[in-house]
Amino acid sequence: MTFVQPQVHLSLIDEDRFGIRIARAINVRADQLDAIDSFCITNQVRMLIARCFVDELSTAQDMESRGYSLMDTLIYFKRKLAAAAIPDFSSAVLIRPVEQEEAEIVATLAVDMFRGYKGHYHADRRLNPADCDHVYSSWAYRSIQLRQVADVVLVAEHEGQVAGFIALRMNSKSEGEGTLYGVSPAVQGHGIGRNLIIGALRWLESTGADHMIISTQITNVPSQKVWVRLGFEPMHAHYTFHKWYDESA
Ligand SMILES: CC(C)(COP(=O)(O)OP(=O)(O)OC[C@H]1O[C@@H](n2cnc3c(N)ncnc32)[C@H](O)[C@@H]1OP(=O)(O)O)[C@@H](O)C(=O)NCCC(=O)NCCS
Numbered sequence: 001m002t003f004v005q006p007q008v009h010l011s012l013i014d015e016d017r018f019g020i021r022i023a024r025a026i027n028v029r030a031d032q033l034d035a036i037d038s039f040c041i042t043n044q045v046r047m048l049i050a051r052c053f054v055d056e057l058s059t060a061q062d063m064e065s066r067g068y069s070l071m072d073t074l075i076y077f078k079r080k081l082a083a084a085a086i087p088d089f090s091s092a093v094l095i096r097p098v099e100q101e102e103a104e105i106v107a108t109l110a111v112d113m114f115r116g117y118k119g120h121y122h123a124d125r126r127l128n129p130a131d132c133d134h135v136y137s138s139w140a141y142r143s144i145q146l147r148q149v150a151d152v153v154l155v156a157e158h159e160g161q162v163a164g165f166i167a168l169r170m171n172s173k174s175e176g177e178g179t180l181y182g183v184s185p186a187v188q189g190h191g192i193g194r195n196l197i198i199g200a201l202r203w204l205e206s207t208g209a210d211h212m213i214i215s216t217q218i219t220n221v222p223s224q225k226v227w228v229r230l231g232f233e234p235m236h237a238h239y240t241f242h243k244w245y246d247e248s249a
Pocket of ligand 1: 113114181182183184187188189190191192193194195215216217220221222223225226
């Protein structure tokens, strides 16, 4: 097998969120684990967030034996825009692009939407839960403020109030990705999530894109129900591990 350079880098945004040196590695393979350790030790990394494909089971087992702990399983779904007609919106929800001055409102809503969220940050008992909640609200805020984070943010208005949002990023001309979305807890289960995804599909269709991808934790059944009902299909999945270098030294 040819050796492939690991895709590992310092994550300044995570360092900012948690106040410690954090690195990220994606598409990890067993033959890269020594090089990843060297990178982290050289760069005085305290915590590494590392993902491998779920079909790399022997890599996952090697990671476990080297001090990596499983934090979540992320599953990706894909929907070709032309595969079937995109359904109509329901009349009870208005989907529209966010206004820049609504960034604070959306960020505040995101705190409630993602409080105690079952993702890899909250799963790590060494991270402060309030800091983990804040990851999602600051991500929502940055998605509205910075074009390099998201190309568009759509919001859902329910009874005249912003009640949900979805951030979309173009990975290429043909591929759009739903990077973050949520609905206020008080109005979940009323089809607002479905309408946000319909809005995302329609917006991507207007750009000439070919397909949309989106991911979530395998435990997030409400999200996956929304997606499969709108014609998304599972694509691939990743395990997310954390490794603390101050424990495994
Ligand atoms: C996932 C989410 C966006 C779905 O939005 P929504 O407006 O509730 O979606 P819908 O009303 O279209 O309903 C989707 C399905 O999930 C169910 N559901 C929604 N919220 C639920 C909850 N809190 N608990 C259990 N089931 C729930 C709905 O009842 C519906 O299933 P059903 O028709 O069989 O009853 C929303 O639940 C949410 O914001 N969750 C917290 C944040 C999150 O998970 N974001 C997505 C990250 S990928």
